[in-house]
Amino acid sequence: MNRKCIGFFTTILLIFLAGCNDAPKKKATSPLPEEVAKKDSVVIDSVVEPAQSPEDEPFVLTEDNAIDFFFEYNKTRTKNKVKLTTSFGSFTVQLYDNVPYHASNFVYLADKGYFDNTYFHRVVKNFIIQGGNADNKETSRKRKAIGRYLLPPDGKKGHRHHRGTISMPSSEINNPHMLASPYEFFIVVTKPGSYHLDGEYTPFGRVIAGMDVVDKINEQPVDDGDWPSQNIYIFKAEALD
Template sequence: MSFNRVAFNTIILLLFLVGCKEEKTIKVPQEPQIKLAQDSIDAIEITSEEKEVEEFRLNEENSIEFFFDYQKDLKDNKVKLTTSMGSFIVQLYDNVPYHKANFIFLTRQGYFDGTQFHRIVENFIIQGGNSDDDETAKKRGKLGRYLLPPDSKKGYKHHRGTLSMPSSEINNPHKLASPYEFFIVVTKPGSYHLDGDFTPFGKVIQGMHVVDKINKVEVGKGDWPQNNVYIEKAEVIQ
């Protein structure tokens, strides 16, 4: 083999080795970039899981279990409602556990604050827990969508001053209770035709004159007061 032939082959071999070395050098920095990308994905997944925990909402599947656990050690049974027309106190029945727990829970969550007595029927009831503004709908959206089973067989009747829970009117053949609203009987001595269809879960023990005052306001279409009657503050008391 001639010298020129050997030299040519040597040059080709060197160029090949140099090319391989350069290709390897280019690929190395890509590895940590892939790892960083994976770390970012993991971080996003963890954040999403934490967010799901923080955004727990009540629904038809978890509400009964939630309120069953919530009422186990629940000792409080009185709530003070301060309205734009005065304040009154209700006492909740201990043996109507789901409805009691629901009312205490919503009170502690601040749900009732800023809602209204949106339906008033003179000499019959005042009904509260709803509103004509968007804030109440937002509160319900955060808390969840659920109903409560009726509990009308504990012997309580709809006497005057009784706190009871209306039934949802949407696809509800079993008269499941609408948890965000309540009504108070004003009728003397009571409205006993409601017994068996709705769940009494407490009674007014102080400030019934305020309830009567609210019951006398002028109403318009749909029994909605012409001037809004607000629940300014609901608070659990000893």
């Protein structure tokens, strides 16, 4: 091969090598938008909802907590009267200060709306009218929501069953200690009173206005079981200062 040919091939080889050295380097591949979204979705799906706190559960009264609850409730209670509006008008009850559990219970139930739309379900002529019960689902539902409990009798505070006294009956179910049924009450209409009830039941207040309404309720016709022939409603019970 002559020198011209050798020079020509040498020139071509140098140009080829120079071109390889100047080629751009390959850049690192960045994540695709779909990949980023996929990673984000995994984080979101892994979030765990907090468990419900016991503080969020509704409070229910029981045999175990009722006394402690009303002991504390009575410390801040300012309401000491309850106005009851019935089918025959309204009357107002003044509560005794020294019967704290029963008085506080009555105010608490009134504020909870328990007595609203219940009945005077027992009327005994010239003796008592008894209220706080009803044979409807609403009353049963409210009792379940408030709780199941009884209160100890407290008949040694010097209060007697004079006419106009409001008192709490005892539960009739498995109750050898005459514990009080907190959802019901009775009012004495006997003149001057029904003193044979003293020591057996707990007087916790007296009617201070509207005793004529109580008497009118007591005059209503009843069946053989002392249940009024027509429902006598307690439309509303309102606790007052």
